[in-house]
Amino acid sequence: MLERETHQEKAYQLKNGLIGGIKFLRMRMKKERKKTKIRMVPGTNVPYENWMQGWIVTNQLKRRIDWFNVFVWLVFIPVFTFFSWYGIYKLVMWMLYG
Secondary structure, X not given: OHHHHHHHHHHHHHHOOOOOHHHHHHHHHHHHHXXXXXXXXXXXXXXXXXXXXXXXXXXXXXXXOOHHHHHHHXXXXXXXXXXXXXXXXXXXXXXXXX
């Protein structure tokens, strides 16, 4: 009877990850992986934990004005939009009133 209780107790502990089992091994492997894997931002000695931290550091290092994008967003797109709508307006007026 004592043997059976011990066996049931051990089965319960294994099932719930108390002494070994899959859950325990996964948790241990996850902890070991976190301790050994230190990722660095490319080209620097700055460590990061997730992609967002690495992206922020990369953006801080590459801060400069891209004048082509400024021109496209502030000049080309508004002018193109205006003349596109103006062209549609003129086409409709021509079709309606000749």
